[in-house]
Amino acid sequence: MKRAIERFEPALVSEHACWGHAGGEHFNDLLPLPYTEEAVEHLAARVRHVQDFLGRQVLVENLSSYFAYAASSLTEWDFLAAVVERSGCGLLLDVNNIYVNSVNLGLDAGRFIDCVPTEAVQEIHLAGHRRNRVGTRDLLIDDHGSAVCAEVWGLYRRAITRLGPVPTLIEWDTDVPALDVLVTEAFKADTILENARELAA
Amino acid sequence: MLRAALREPGPQPEVAIRQIADCIVDDGLAPARRLQVYRNNARAMFEGALERTYPVLRRQVGDEQFAALARSYRAEHPSRSGDLHWVGEKFAPWLAAQVAADGGAWLAELARLEWACEEALVAARLPPLAPAELGQVVPETLAEVGLVLQPCVRTVSSRFPVWSAWRAGQVDGAGEPVDLALGAQHVVVTCGDTGLVLHSLPEEQFLFVAALAGGATLGSAVELAALDVETLPGLLAWIFGEGLVTSLRIPK
Numbered sequence: 001m002k003r004a005i006e007r008f009e010p011a012l013v014s015e016h017a018c019w020g021h022a023g024g025e026h027f028n029d030l031l032p033l034p035y036t037e038e039a040v041e042h043l044a045a046r047v048r049h050v051q052d053f054l055g056r057q058v059l060v061e062n063l064s065s066y067f068a069y070a071a072s073s074l075t076e077w078d079f080l081a082a083v084v085e086r087s088g089c090g091l092l093l094d095v096n097n098i099y100v101n102s103v104n105l106g107l108d109a110g111r112f113i114d115c116v117p118t119e120a121v122q123e124i125h126l127a128g129h130r131r132n133r134v135g136t137r138d139l140l141i142d143d144h145g146s147a148v149c150a151e152v153w154g155l156y157r158r159a160i161t162r163l164g165p166v167p168t169l170i171e172w173d174t175d176v177p178a179l180d181v182l183v184t185e186a187f188k189a190d191t192i193l194e195n196a197r198e199l200a201a
Numbered sequence: 202m203l204r205a206a207l208r209e210p211g212p213q214p215e216v217a218i219r220q221i222a223d224c225i226v227d228d229g230l231a232p233a234r235r236l237q238v239y240r241n242n243a244r245a246m247f248e249g250a251l252e253r254t255y256p257v258l259r260r261q262v263g264d265e266q267f268a269a270l271a272r273s274y275r276a277e278h279p280s281r282s283g284d285l286h287w288v289g290e291k292f293a294p295w296l297a298a299q300v301a302a303d304g305g306a307w308l309a310e311l312a313r314l315e316w317a318c319e320e321a322l323v324a325a326r327l328p329p330l331a332p333a334e335l336g337q338v339v340p341e342t343l344a345e346v347g348l349v350l351q352p353c354v355r356t357v358s359s360r361f362p363v364w365s366a367w368r369a370g371q372v373d374g375a376g377e378p379v380d381l382a383l384g385a386q387h388v389v390v391t392c393g394d395t396g397l398v399l400h401s402l403p404e405e406q407f408l409f410v411a412a413l414a415g416g417a418t419l420g421s422a423v424e425l426a427a428l429d430v431e432t433l434p435g436l437l438a439w440i441f442g443e444g445l446v447t448s449l450r451i452p453k
Contacts, residue, residue, distance in 0.1 A: 026280040028246040029239060067235035068226045106228065137230045141238065 344420030
């Protein structure tokens with residue numbers, strides 16, 4: 001990764017706040033961490049190690065979760081803020097993931113947006129998700145395979161109002177539609193960002 | 202415990218899931234159902250990677266049989282890397298052991314060729330060396346010169362017609378029947394600007410390229426391959442013409 005960064009000189013480098021392997025076995029997926037003081041220390045130490053090795057700051061991205069640990073003692077946003085404080089990393093705020101977690105785990109999406117440390121957020125992700133019905137409940141799956149939903153656009157406006165015009169990426173990498181559909185999605189985000197720039201000017 | 206819970210269903214993971222349920226918030230949606238999302242994802246990631254690595258084999262055996270093979274293989278060889286490229290590394294030798302008794306050995310050989318293709322696809326491709334560079338070598342030392350081949354060159358020799366099977370499997374749909382009577386084939390795999398290129402060569406020419414790829418000098422490679430030296434200029438012209446050579450290893 002260090003060699004790739006030196007070669008391509010990306011403006012931002014990010015990774016998810018997750019785990020993916022245990023006992024030598026990889027799941028090639030993004031598994032959630034318990035939101036505890038112990039996990040903050042563990043993740044912050046790992047992030048510091050990566051930043052020291054790469055010689056640059058990295059962004060940590062919040063992820064979609066399908067379960068929460070009973071042991072968690074912090075909210076997800078307090079957990080991320082503590083990791084930022086103890087490692088010096090930035091944040092990549094995935095607004096769709098916040099919405100997915102609000103449905104799957106019952107977290108307060110608006111409060112997440114309102115509480116995340118503003119100065120840390122350097123990039124935003126938007127995406128679509130799949131809605132699965134399980135008994136009487138909905139379980140949202142972060143599949144990057146459809147348009148950004150109205151609720152996520154609403155949260156995005158709230159985020160941009162609070163954070164200012166943060167660089168935004170729309171993730172759509174399964175069931176990719178015609179280019180004009182993608183351009184229309186990007187235009188929606190551009191319009192919201194442009195309004196924020198005008199307000200800031 | 203969590204590792205076992207994310208594996209495929211079976212007696213042990215089910216016990217693990219009951220144990221891990223205590224660690225997960227139960228808000229009316231069963232923890233086992235929540236874990237199932239990750240189990241499905243892990244399986245889909247693994248099987249998807251294997252499908253992308255072995256598309257020709259999959260067409261030959263059919264989607265259902267391939268999925269069954271993938272599940273059995275994963276149980277013995279779970280992913281050991283964050284890079285899904287490596288998922289299929291041990292599939293060909295594993296398959297050879299599975300199908301040895303029922304006449305399917307050629308399928309394992311086809312898998313061996315497809316793994317060579319996978320390796321070629323992710324290997325570096327360096328600027329090719331112009332053949333004129335070989336002309337600069339003092340003729341008396343030519344036999345001691347080595348040709349350094351592209352990192353993406355792979356060599357696969359099989360007693361089965363794996364090149365023909367691979368070619369037949371390049372179209373969508375069910376795999377074309379393969380005439381095993383075609384016999385042994387010797388394949389040089391490389392990856393150019395437009396993707397994979399597979400060459401089926403006569404055995405002695407294949408052995409010459411394989412010897413070069415193994416680090417032999419030109420003289421040693423000719424001996425190892427029992428190559429008719431009269432065919433050497435044409436073979437070298439082909440090797441250079443395909444852009445397979447990246448540099449010369451000149452003796453000091």
